[in-house]
Each structure stands twice: as structure tokens, then as C-alpha cells.
Amino acid sequence: PAPAGLLGDPEPEEAVSDDSSRHGGRVRGFPHERGNWATHVYLPYIAQEEFLELLELLVSRARTYVPSLAAMEEFHLSLSQCVVLRYHWIEPFVRSLRERLAAFHRFFCVADQVKVYTNQNKTRTFIGLEVSAGHFQLLELVSEVDGVLEEFDLPTFYKDPSFHISLAWCVGDLSGRLEGPCLRELQDIVDGFEDSAFLLRIQWEQIRCKSGNKYFSFPLR
Numbered sequence: 001p002a003p004a005g006l007l008g009d010p011e012p013e014e015a016v017s018d019d020s021s022r023h024g025g026r027v028r029g030f031p032h033e034r035g036n037w038a039t040h041v042y043l044p045y046i047a048q049e050e051f052l053e054l055l056e057l058l059v060s061r062a063r064t065y066v067p068s069l070a071a072m073e074e075f076h077l078s079l080s081q082c083v084v085l086r087y088h089w090i091e092p093f094v095r096s097l098r099e100r101l102a103a104f105h106r107f108f109c110v111a112d113q114v115k116v117y118t119n120q121n122k123t124r125t126f127i128g129l130e131v132s133a134g135h136f137q138l139l140e141l142v143s144e145v146d147g148v149l150e151e152f153d154l155p156t157f158y159k160d161p162s163f164h165i166s167l168a169w170c171v172g173d174l175s176g177r178l179e180g181p182c183l184r185e186l187q188d189i190v191d192g193f194e195d196s197a198f199l200l201r202i203q204w205e206q207i208r209c210k211s212g213n214k215y216f217s218f219p220l221r
Helices: 047-062 085-099 135-151 181-192
Strands: 036-047 075-078 083-086 107-118 124-133 164-171 202-203 206-211 212-219
Touching: 036 085, 047 124, 047 164, 047 181, 075 206, 083 085, 085 206, 107 135, 107 164, 107 181, 124 135, 135 202
Parallel strands: none
Antiparallel strands: 036 075, 036 083, 036 206, 075 164, 107 124, 107 202, 124 164, 206 212
């Protein structure tokens, strides 16, 4: 059910800060406007101790090429871009998502291929683990999420998505430093990590939608 406060209550105040120095130099993908809620649909990944050990090895090696690299603190696999919802759209948007995703079952995928990414405006660079198995099920989920986005005339997901879990990031386009020798060394670490085949075979159990400071969960059957 939608949380109390969504229906009938006046729109809440949102804290606004565009000072990039307060969040690691990151730049907004779109300007803040009161009443606009940044919204994102994704599969959450709860990191286990072994995964964090692998992450530490990867970030430590990658920092020899890009010292400013920062490890992610939370992990997920995106099923949508970050889009803008008006406050009064949140409840019907979530309801439509819940209806479209209700029939989906839990499934596994394998995320074991190290890859370098940049965001669309080249203000940030990421190291991620790309999915090598489970792509079909993810495309099915994206198709349903895209259907909801189209109902609200919002941008759909990328046409040929590279599904991945981001591990670390830095400000600017530093992909040139991380690709080539660095990328090969990181892949060697993943391939040689004890039990990596088991560790990076992930079962997805729920989908989440984050809109502003509100979170909504959609359990998979």
C-alpha cells in the first residue's frame, strides 16, 4: 500500500541543495524544481561480506590508475533511468508498477564481467559488474517498467541496455584511464577470487522504486 501522506495531504517540503561539494562533486542530471521527484526503478542487491572483500580488492587496484575513485555504499541493478515525477503522479505510478510486476517470479543472473561506464553527460565514470547470464528475464522486467513510463510520457530505458551493478565511481570522464590494462587486471581479480562463480550468481527477490525520499517494494513471487 502507498504510505500515509501520499493521498490527500498537501505536498511535503523537500530539502534542496545544489552544492556539489556536499556530495562528492556529483552534478544533478536535471535541475531541481519543487514538486519534481527524482524516480528510479531497480533491483536492490544486499552485499555480503565476501562481496565487500572483492570490492575492496577491485577498488584498491583501480585506485593505482584513478586515485579519486570511491567505492559505492549501496548496490543495485537499474531497470529504468532516473526520471522526474510530479508529486501527484507517485501513487498512480506505483500502483501501475505493482500491477504490471505482480506476475514475475524470482530469478538468478550472473554479474561477473568488469566494465567501465560513464553517465550520459560524461560527468561521472563508474566501474561495474555486467550481467553475463539472466539478460532475457531482465529485458522482460524492463519491458513492463517501460510500459508504465510510457503511460506517464516519461523516457523509457536504453534500447540495448548493459545491465550491471556499479561498484565504484569518480567525477569526470576518466574511462580512458580505467579501460585497457586496468580493466584487464580487474577482470583477473574477479576471475581468480575464491568462490566468485557462486558469489556473483545473484537471486533477485524484489524490485524497488525510489521517488524522492520514498521507497516502494514489489516482491517477486
